[in-house]
Amino acid sequence: TGVFTEVANEGFAHPQHVIFGVWSPDSKWLAYTKRLANEYSAIFIYSLDQKKSFQITDGMSDCVMPAWDKSGKYVYFLGSIDYGMNVGWLDMSSYDHPVNRSIYAAVLSKDDESPLAPESDDEELEKTKQPEPEKADAKKKKSGSKEEKPEESKVPIVKVDIEGISRRIIALPVPARPYVQLKTAKDGVILYTEQTPNEQSLTLNRFTLEKKKAEKVADGILVFV
Numbered sequence: 043t044g045v046f047t048e049v050a051n052e053g054f055a056h057p058q059h060v061i062f063g064v065w066s067p068d069s070k071w072l073a074y075t076k077r078l079a080n081e082y083s084a085i086f087i088y089s090l091d092q093k094k095s096f097q098i099t100d101g102m103s104d105c106v107m108p109a110w111d112k113s114g115k116y117v118y119f120l121g122s123i124d125y126g127m128n129v130g131w132l133d134m135s136s137y138d139h140p141v142n143r144s145i146y147a148a149v150l151s152k153d154d155e156s157p158l159a160p161e162s163d164d165e166e167l168e169k170t171k172q173p174e175p176e177k178a179d180a181k182k183k184k185s186g187s188k189e190e191k192p193e194e195s196k197v198p199i200v201k202v203d204i205e206g207i208s209r210r211i212i213a214l215p216v217p218a219r220p221y222v223q224l225k226t227a228k229d230g231v232i233l234y235t236e237q238t239p240n241e242q243s244l245t246l247n248r249f250t251l252e253k254k255k256a257e258k259v260a261d262g263i264l265v266f267v
Contacts, residue, residue: 081129114198
């Protein structure tokens with residue numbers, strides 16, 4: 043529409059900017075970080091339909107770097123409980139104070155289960171049905187036809203239930219470390235970097251909800267986009 047709407051602002055004269063926003067897969071929500079009065083940062087999401095922002099973390103820890111899962115079901119972010127010494131950035135109490143962060147996921151809808159919920163160990167039997175010869179030939183011809191069109195990708199609709207969302211925030215099973223960046227790839231895949239000890243370079247890691255474990259991708263990088 044060409045109309046500018048201010049969603050939020052930094053609010054503080056701080057050397058580290060944290061407010062950078064990221065769009066949801068359906069472009070109807072904007073997740074961003076905002077610094078609170080206690081100098082800790084919290085994760086907010088803004089609804090374009092409601093024209094209103096909602097705080098989804100409680101401000102008792104420093105939370106930054108929100109990232110939407112491509113399914114639209116989760117918002118991932120980095121959270122630190124040892125950030126406290128850095129709030130006084132104008133004095134020497136915060137000088138070279140290391141900050142470790144953990145990775146969290148907020149389940150946005152109350153209808154969705156936790157991606158880390160225990161799975162059933164019941165064995166499922168697959169039933170295979172042999173297609174009838176005529177139908178099988180017709181299906182084969184159809185699949186080889188030039189008129190076959192590729193499937194259109196559907197944009198997921200993001201549903202957010204603000205009530206009780208703090209109880210639907212879960213910690214991913216990765217150790218707390220000095221993480222720097224956090225982004226998402228395809229559904230259930232997270233990419234993140236951590237500071238290499240005594241080095242200027244970063245290590246790129248990947249975590250998948252399907253495997254529920256992390257793996258190293260590359261060493262010696264400076265940034266990834």
